[in-house]
Amino acid sequence: QQYTNWRTLPSRATYSVEAGETYDIEIHFAQRENWQANLEFNFGKELDVTYDQIIENLDGIETVIYVGGLSTLLEGEEMPVNYPGFKGGDRTNIELPAVQREFLKALKAAGKTVIYVNNSGSAIALTPETESADAILQAWYGGESGGQAVADVLFGDYNPSGKLPVTFYKHSDQLPDIEDYSMEGRTYRYLESEEALFPFGFGLSYPSFEIGEAEASKTSITPDETVWLTIPVTNTGDRTGTEIVQVYVRKVNDKDGPIKTLKGFERVELNSGKSAEAVIELPPSSFEFYDWEQRKMAITSGEYEVFYGNSSASEDLKKITVEIK
Known part of the structure; x- marks a missing residue:
């Protein structure tokens, strides 16, 4: 068997042997390229593992x-x-x-x-x-x-x-x-x-958090405008913790497009029982998806679903709709 590698890594070669027989085993190694020439080897037998x-x-x-x-x-x-x-x-x-x-x-x-x-x-x-x-x-x-x-x-x-x-x-x-x-x-x-x-974006913490209803600075925009989302977050647990508020965007009626794409996130650290607001910017590029007519990434008119929550899982997300004129 032959192995070529640029660093010493464990490899495994299996041979069947019989009790009482003597075998000659030769191991050849050499330097290649500018890699080090080294060799580490051992012999042993495999046994079934029991616990x-x-x-x-x-x-x-x-x-x-x-x-x-x-x-x-x-x-x-x-x-x-x-x-x-x-x-x-x-x-x-x-x-x-x-x-x-x-x-x-x-x-x-x-x-x-x-x-x-x-x-x-x-x-x-x-x-x-x-x-x-x-x-x-x-x-x-x-x-x-x-x-x-x-x-x-x-x-x-x-x-x-x-x-x-x-x-x-x-x-x-x-x-x-x-x-x-x-x-x-x-x-x-x-x-x-x-x-x-x-799912992507999933992660638990010792306290639990509640994501409130978001407010968008605008829900009807032109292709060169920015949307700001203000999202209330409450620490409903019994100790200080940090939640990662995530925002995903989907272009409605985009047949071959993604289900959702992460476009922004913000860390919010809160003491027990306290609330704060995550403010997340969605610049024009957040609404850029592949357009088959132009054969390139582009911002096109239509409806876009903006999801927000603490993971990409559907049950962890809320939604608002933004229209691009």
Whole structure:
């Protein structure tokens, strides 16, 4: 087997051997381009994973914080990785690796309260984990201080307010083949939000927030005018927190256009029981969409739906209509 890579990464080569036999194994390596020439290797055997001993060691423990997910050694670009779910740094599915998925199920079956901290640089289909875990924290790759940041959130020393910058799908089969260039069913712009596991812009916080009825500076404009949205926000929880108010725009009767497109957002920090207003600007470019007649992005006359709320999910959004003359 042959691997060519620009950095030292784990690769796996499987050989069948017989007891009592002697085998000669040669490993050749060399420098290519201006990359370093290095080699790290080991030998071992694979055994089926069981969780009985781990569960036994957790006897008397009610709550388990399980930190799992992926690794920068698995997902990347042009990497000599060939594991289930990965190929050359690409993902062949977006599921959590089976060994982790089954472990979370085993913890839940043992009666544990499970807090799952997911490390990844991309979306993972966590549908089974919504059953096997009581809470999920998406930590991405936090770097040197990532562990401290996660601990601050889990123990309540910091109130989370992040929102997902990508859609988390329910399962791998939702994604079309990568060679299918149609956008249908891809990203929050072309996927109905109820079909997502966790939609774009979604994110929980310890307190809850209520989004009031927005007021628009104008609802009938010319193509060169700006609309200002004033959106009331109330912290209905029992501690200080931050909400991210989001604004999306959709061009009505745009047959091939996106369902909605993020056009603005604003962070609002509020003490418990307090209210404030998020003021979000929608410049003319916010109403620019592809026009098939002109074969370019353009602002055209018609109706535009302006959605506002705290995620891209339909149930989290309210709507006003703006007309461009």
